[in-house]
Amino acid sequence: AQSVAQPEDQVNVAEGNPLTVKCTYSVSGNPYLFWYVQYPNRGLQFLLKYITGDNLVKGSYGFEAEFNKSQTSFHLKKPSALVSDSALYFCAVRDRGSTLGRLYFGRGTQLTVWP
Amino acid sequence: KAGVTQTPRYLIKTRGQQVTLSCSPISGHRSVSWYQQTPGQGLQFLFEYFSETQRNKGNFPGRFSGRQFSNSRSEMNVSTLELGDSALYLCASSLGTGVINTEAFFGQGTRLTVV
Numbered sequence: 001a002q003s004v005a006q007p008e009d010q011v012n013v014a015e016g017n018p019l020t021v022k023c024t025y026s027v028s029g030n031p032y033l034f035w036y037v038q039y040p041n042r043g044l045q046f047l048l049k050y051i052t053g054d055n056l057v058k059g060s061y062g063f064e065a066e067f068n069k070s071q072t073s074f075h076l077k078k079p080s081a082l083v084s085d086s087a088l089y090f091c092a093v094r095d096r097g098s099t100l101g102r103l104y105f106g107r108g109t110q111l112t113v114w115p
Numbered sequence: 116k117a118g119v120t121q122t123p124r125y126l127i128k129t130r131g132q133q134v135t136l137s138c139s140p141i142s143g144h145r146s147v148s149w150y151q152q153t154p155g156q157g158l159q160f161l162f163e164y165f166s167e168t169q170r171n172k173g174n175f176p177g178r179f180s181g182r183q184f185s186n187s188r189s190e191m192n193v194s195t196l197e198l199g200d201s202a203l204y205l206c207a208s209s210l211g212t213g214v215i216n217t218e219a220f221f222g223q224g225t226r227l228t229v230v
Contacts, residue, residue, distance in 0.1 A: 034218055034219075036221070041224075041226070042223055042224070043119070043121075043205055043222050043224045044205065044207075044221040045221070046218050046219075046220060046221075049218050100163060100170060100171045101146045101148050101163050101165070101171070101207075101209050101211055101219060102148065102160050102163055102171050102173075103148075103160070103207075103219060104160075105150075105157060105158040106157075107157045108157060108158075
């Protein structure tokens with residue numbers, strides 16, 4: 001069974017400071033991993049993905065994520081947070097061995113960046 | 116390239132009524148998935164369609180149904196609405212072909228309120 005855990009419901013950080021949003025996963029095979037962001041009353045916006053290769057993945061708006069197979073983690077990071085980064089962040093996984101499109105999501109982490 | 120379009124954006128329905136939501140995927144995308152988002156349950160998978168066939172279904176009652184047309188547009192229907200069906204319904208499209216699938220792109224969602 002596939003599952004995703006985002007252990008923090010909320011992350012607060014001051015503008016200009018680095019931010020980390022945590023994600024761990026459990027899948028039956030090797031995963032494809034994704035991060036999405038959601039602004040109020042909007043759909044999910046794709047940020048970045050890990051498919052294969054370099055464990056450090058760079059995405060949109062200066063975000064990056066590090067895939068750690070031994071710890072089954074895929075934490076989202078940004079070196080310098082902006083107030084405009086405040087939003088709800090979702091980690092998602094899909095089984096590499098499946099042709100099905102279903103994504104398994106974490107419960108989301110609300111990121112608040114204080115000016 | 117146009118994104119995923121969901122209509123309508125907002126709906127208010129009365130208990131017992133039925134509702135149909137529409138989703139137009141990105142041109143060339145053949146897979147459409149539907150998700151229900153609520154504050155309590157997070158993002159829950161409803162079903163996935165590929166080339167007019169439902170190929171995966173989540174754990175929802177039979178009141179929830181969907182279909183996909185030959186142009187890949189999809190509709191989902193909820194019959195005999197209950198208060199608990201109030202949610203943001205998100206549609207996601209992807210290429211849906213082969214093992215190496217791409218990320219899913221989401222529409223803005225349809226906010227359904229059942230009163």
